Amino acid sequence: MRIPLVDLRRQHRSIRKRIHSAIKRVLKSGCFVLGEEVARFEREWAAYCGVPHAVGTASGAAALHLAMLVLGIGPGDEVITVPFTFIATVSEITRTGARPIFVDIEPRSYTLDIARLAEKIEREYAFNERIGYLVNRATLRRLKAIVPVHLYGQMADMRPILELARRYNLRVVEDAAQAHGAEYRSEADSPPAKAGSMGDIGCFSFYPSKNLGAYGEAGAIVTRDSAWAARLRRLVNNGRGDGPWHLEEGFNYRLDALQAAILRAKLRYLDRWNERRRELAALYRQKLSDVEEIALPEEMPYARHVYHLFVIRVPNRDRIRQALNEQGIGAAVHYPVPVHVQPAYRHLGYAPGDFPVAEACARTVLSLPLYPELREKDIVRIARALREALRPARG
Ligand SMILES: Cc1ncc(COP(=O)(O)O)c(C=O)c1O
Incomplete structure (x- = not known):
């Protein structure tokens, strides 16, 4: 599935x-x-x-x-x-x-x-x-x-x-x-x-x-x-x-x-759906918190996060993404190329290296499936597939 x-x-x-x-x-x-x-x-x-x-x-x-x-x-x-x-x-x-x-x-x-x-x-x-x-x-x-x-x-x-x-x-x-x-x-x-x-x-x-x-x-x-x-x-x-x-x-x-x-x-469902997104994000967190290679999304002290996307950071991101995709899991990248290095903005004169944090994130971020209708067993499966995909990287 x-x-x-x-x-x-x-x-x-x-x-x-x-x-x-x-x-x-x-x-x-x-x-x-x-x-x-x-x-x-x-x-x-x-x-x-x-x-x-x-x-x-x-x-x-x-x-x-x-x-x-x-x-x-x-x-x-x-x-x-x-x-x-x-x-x-x-x-x-x-x-x-x-x-x-x-x-x-x-x-x-x-x-x-x-x-x-x-x-x-x-x-x-x-x-x-x-x-x-x-x-x-x-x-x-x-x-x-x-x-x-x-x-x-x-x-x-x-x-x-x-x-x-x-x-x-x-x-x-x-x-x-x-x-x-x-x-x-x-x-x-x-x-x-x-x-x-x-x-x-x-x-x-x-x-x-x-x-x-x-x-x-x-x-x-x-x-x-x-x-x-x-x-x-x-x-x-x-x-x-x-x-x-x-x-x-x-x-x-x-x-x-x-x-x-x-x-x-x-609109009448939005709060309920956001709450469900938060519950599912908490489940991801629980299933993945011991995986050292993964940086989980952080909720800042001032914020109530509504998890439009559940975005982790992993080394070898493209390989991990491909491994998940091969298992039928729709992992994706938002966004692989920061705007300052998009060809459309070449004329602005920015260069790679100008915004190192944005560039590092663009290389490592990975969005995992998250929507209110996602089932808990889906998250269990995604977490397992992610651990497996990371295994070769651990040596
Ligand atoms: C951060 C951000 N700004 C602006 C937009 C533009 O919205 P729209 O696609 O409705 O024009 C989007 C849409 O994806 C977005 O994610």
């Missing part, structure tokens, strides 16, 4: 009735774009994230693009993000004409390294009044925003990021594409803050395999700012205001009504 990396058919079987009735509702309404389903999903998603506004989008990439635009980011600006992410985090920065500035990740959480972030801003951008580097003041003006990525289902360490952003007058856009329902806990965050709710804007993807996945492409933006929300609502819909008036040029980035209805049907 194969154990795929993700099994959307099994999930569909478990919620088929609700999905069918959601789809029927849309078919009956004859309203396939925007309308009541989208408006309701936006309200429900905003409430889930604990923010006043959500705006549905056609994808996570569209959400990131619009976030940049609404914050006024454009040609000549610079935006800090990580090189260890899905390419859309970066391409939606460059799409505006801005330049991505990479800061390496921290190897336990796989998210933005706070110490390196502070060093980068202070050394390369901050205006040092004592010495009076006017040139640095000019470069600080170019730096507009930070885009932390909540990779694999765990949030970046948001409080220090927000503190740096406040000090240097930078915006923060959370790439929460992989972190639906993930939480951040601190004294200042009681109750814990949901992914997407802490920065100026939070961006989500509802790509089918995500913790909350549509049956096609979908995304959303969340924000506390009413004026931004109103503008985003316009921008997703070709800049259209009331009546016939297009107040500015926008995009066709609308969330479609079928996807909204499906997302509404699935």
Whole structure:
């Protein structure tokens, strides 16, 4: 029996009735774009994230693009993000004409390294009044925003990021594409803050395999700012205001009504599914904790991880992956090539060796199957296969 990396058919079987009735509702309404389903999903998603506004989008990439635009980011600006992410985090920065500035990740959480972030801003951008580097003041003006990525289902360490952003007058856009329902806990965050709710804007993807996945492409933006929300609502819909008036040029980035209805049907399961992911992650941990060669995912003290992916690090990763695949186990790699060395970004002038942690992770990370419908016996089998695959490496 194969154990795929993700099994959307099994999930569909478990919620088929609700999905069918959601789809029927849309078919009956004859309203396939925007309308009541989208408006309701936006309200429900905003409430889930604990923010006043959500705006549905056609994808996570569209959400990131619009976030940049609404914050006024454009040609000549610079935006800090990580090189260890899905390419859309970066391409939606460059799409505006801005330049991505990479800061390496921290190897336990796989998210933005706070110490390196502070060093980068202070050394390369901050205006040092004592010495009076006017040139640095000019470069600080170019730096507009930070885009932390909540990779694999765990949030970046948001409080220090927000503190740096406040000090240097930078915006923060959370790439929460992989972190639906993930939480951040601190004294200042009681109750814990949901992914997407802490920065100026939070961006989500509802790509089918995500913790909350549509049956096609979908995304959303969340924000506390009413004026931004109103503008985003316009921008997703070709800049259209009331009546016939297009107040500015926008995009066709609308969330479609079928996807909204499906997302509404699935949202009621999200917490339960995330809890199940955490239980299964704990079982993996129990089965693998004595295997020295494996680095298991760590839950940071501030975080509630929702395990969008269960990612370990192993030596001889490609050989281990192949051995698992040969046993019918869908192990995969997210991501084998960091963004700064992708051919698409050759012109940015980065080189191998520039971000050693991201590069080391890209060589060693391995995603194991993890989804709410996975059975405990599947994990037992995967753990056994992994031990066997590692055996030759032990000599
Ligand atoms: C971290 C991250 N950012 C952005 C995106 C883009 O989302 P979408 O595929 O919905 O455009 C994804 C999707 O996989 C992602 O994982």
